[in-house]
Amino acid sequence: MLIERSAYANRWRQVSPAAKGSFALAGLIAAFAAGTPMVAAGVAAILVAVTLLGAGIALVSYLRVASPALAFLLLGSLSLAFSLGIDEHGLTLQWLPNGLNPLANVLSRSLAALAALLFLALTTPLPDLINLLRRLRTPEILLEIMVLCYRMLFVFSAAVQDTWIAQTARLGYATPRLALRSLAGLTANLTLQVWQRANDLHVAAQARNNEGPLRFLAPVFAHTGRDLAIAMVAGSSLLALAVAMS
């Protein structure tokens, strides 16, 4: 929900998604082009700075959105730091067998890639991204699934919330035993609702004369050309910087 809120309420909401997408893509490539951990960390820092200062995302929200990914990244790196091997002494656990470098490399590149993706996710609402994917000729069926999943995410989170509150109000979660029972009830109820909702949407689509693919109008962005040019310049500078410094 935090991602959602930032995506709709940032300074670059009206900037063309194609421009934001190209800049994010340039960031991703720069992350891989960076030769040393320091350069990759630099790319990450630039991307974070652009997101925070340019698009005006609050630092607190940024950290909260990034924290699960960061935790995952740290855990992954930690496992890289150790190496399990079998030699003449039997099973051994080695600490940093190849030095710090591979670890720093992976960590800094992942950070830069994460920063690039977060830049896109926090500045661009999903419907805009879907439209961008449509223009990039992504198969229609995938896009339809994305559209419906995205919409249903909110419908079902509201349904879960309502059911959960109704159960709690009748002491449904008072003891672990009851909680388990209530959770089962909630799941069963939601399954039925999924079924019904799917049918309702089908009927509603028919009522509006739908016979096949779901088609929608894409929003118009006023300065697509200008935005794209700026993004290209910024993206290639970032890339050039990453390559030059390595």
Place this chain on the structure above:
Amino acid sequence: MTRSADHPLLELAQVCFRYPDGSRGLDDCSIAIRRGSRNALIGANGSGKTTLFQQCNGLLRPQSGGVYYAGEAVDYRRSGLRQLRSKVGMVFQNPDRQLFSASVLEDVSFGPLNLGLDIATARQRVSAALQAVGMAAFADKPVHNLSFGQKKRVCIAGVLAMEPELLILDEPMAGLDHAMQEDLLAVLENLYARGITLLLATHDIDFAYAWADRIHLMVAGRCSASLPAATLATAGDALSAAGLPLPGVIELQHRLAKLGVLPSDAWPRRIGDLLALLGTRQASGMPRLERRV
């Protein structure tokens, strides 16, 4: 082609429909909707209102009897249904069950694009429809951040953008607070003024009397009576057969007429009109009620 102004815009003749699970939908139901009229369909829960609506839009097909649009029997082949659904728009009761897309603009554009309109025309229709329901400022807002009343208006815009001749609304006032009901009423009034025929389901006899030109009563899957709203005062029997009371304003007018305070031939439809009438009577020195302690 036999289309003419003499035919009702939409007519159901002795339609019977039973759901696959055996529950009753419609039972020998006949109803006619005149072009350019405001129609209220009143009936208890389970009396078949929603089934009737789905018949009007070709979502359900009668098992016996017929559905006629502008005098012609509905053609249930693909092209015929396309034709019907582009003329008969339907707004469902729960907006969350109708809204597909997460963005207002996208959802409203769904119908026009299904009609096969080009992008420019669709865009123009979408903005006109959002304008008509007072939601133009919300075009690029996400649907899930809208209030219930706003979602409802987006639903109406989504159907309006298809420019239907007949707009069907399933309990449009349900779940709306007073102010939102007033807003919605203004929207409907605007559509009526543009010549769109309106048919809505409601439980509120007072609202139906104040708003509609014709009131259709549904009882047990059948349209038991279709009355001009202006004659409702004398239709107490039909109403009570459908389990409905007379509208409050009629009861009050009856009493006041009996007491000689109001003439018995004036039938204000709203409490406000009745009060205004009382005001003018008092000002012109007509008999007043004696204060009884």
